[in-house]
Amino acid sequence: GESVGLHLPTLSVQEGDNSIINCAYSNSASDYFIWYKQESGKGPQFIIDIRSNMDKRQGQRVTVLLNKTVKHLSLQIAATQPGDSAVYFCAENGNDYKLSFGAGTTVTVRA
Amino acid sequence: EPEVTQTPSHQVTQMGQEVILRCVPISNHLYFYWYRQILGQKVEFLVSFYNNEISEKSEIFDDQFSVERPDGSNFTLKIRSTKLEDSAMYFCASSVGQGASSPLHFGNGTRLTVT
Numbered sequence: 001g002e003s004v005g006l007h008l009p010t011l012s013v014q015e016g017d018n019s020i021i022n023c024a025y026s027n028s029a030s031d032y033f034i035w036y037k038q039e040s041g042k043g044p045q046f047i048i049d050i051r052s053n054m055d056k057r058q059g060q061r062v063t064v065l066l067n068k069t070v071k072h073l074s075l076q077i078a079a080t081q082p083g084d085s086a087v088y089f090c091a092e093n094g095n096d097y098k099l100s101f102g103a104g105t106t107v108t109v110r111a
Numbered sequence: 112e113p114e115v116t117q118t119p120s121h122q123v124t125q126m127g128q129e130v131i132l133r134c135v136p137i138s139n140h141l142y143f144y145w146y147r148q149i150l151g152q153k154v155e156f157l158v159s160f161y162n163n164e165i166s167e168k169s170e171i172f173d174d175q176f177s178v179e180r181p182d183g184s185n186f187t188l189k190i191r192s193t194k195l196e197d198s199a200m201y202f203c204a205s206s207v208g209q210g211a212s213s214p215l216h217f218g219n220g221t222r223l224t225v226t
Contacts, residue, residue, distance in 0.1 A: 031210070031211055032210060032211035032212070034214055034215075036217075041219070042219045042220075043115075043117075043202050043204075043217035043218050043219045043220050044154060044202070044217045045217070046214045046215070046216060049212070049214050051211045051212065052211075089153070089154065091154075093210060093211065098144075098156045098159060098167055098169075099146075099154075099156060099215060100156070101153045101154040101155070102153060103152075103153045104153060
C-alpha cells in the first residue's frame with residue numbers, strides 16, 4: 001500500500017547549522033511532493049514543492065531533493081534559525097489527487 | 112497574504128451531539144478539503160470537494176460526516192453524532208487546482224474535544 005514516512009521523528013540542530021530532514025515514500029506513481037511546516041497550535045504551512053520530473057528545487061534558505069530511484073525526498077534548511085523549530089511533514093500527491101502525509105519530524109533549534 | 116480561516120478554534124461537545132466546523136477558504140480557490148490530526152499522529156485526509164460535490168473521501172469519512180458549501184464563501188464539516196474517537200484537530204484546506212503545482216493551503220484548525 002501507499003505510505004509516506006520520515007526517517008527520524010526528532011532532529012536537534014545548532015542555530016546557524018544546516019538541517020536535513022528525510023522522507024521515504026513507496027508510491028512510485030506519485031508525481032508531486034510537498035514539504036509542510038507545522039508550528040504549535042497552527043495548521044500545516046506550505047514550504048516548498050517539487051514535481052516528479054525534477055530532482056532538485058530551491059527556495060529561500062530551503063532546498064528539496066527528490067531521488068525517484070530510491071523513493072527518497074529530503075528538505076535542507078540552510079543556516080537554521082530558532083523560528084525554524086517546528087514539525088516538518090512531507091506529503092505526496094499520487095494519482096488520486098489527495099495528499100498523503102508522513103508522520104513528521106520535530107526539529108528543535110539549539111541556541 | 113490570503114489565508115484559510117476556521118472557526119471555532121476550539122469546540123467541546125458531548126458524545127452523541129452534532130457539531131459543525133466552519134471554514135472560509137481562500138477566495139479564488141476551487142478545491143476544498145478537510146483533514147484531521149489526532150494528537151501526536153499524522154495528518155489524515157477526510158474529504159475533497161469541488162464544484163459543489165464530494166470528489167473523493169476516505170474510509171474515515173463515514174455516514175456520520177457531511178460537508179456543505181452553503182454559500183459562496185463558507186465550507187462546513189458536520190459530524191452528526193460525535194464519538195470520543197472524533198476528538199482531533201480538524202484542518203480545512205483549499206487549492207486553486209488539483210494535483211501538481213497546486214499546493215493545499217491550510218487553516219489553523221479547530222480542536223474538537225468530545226467528552
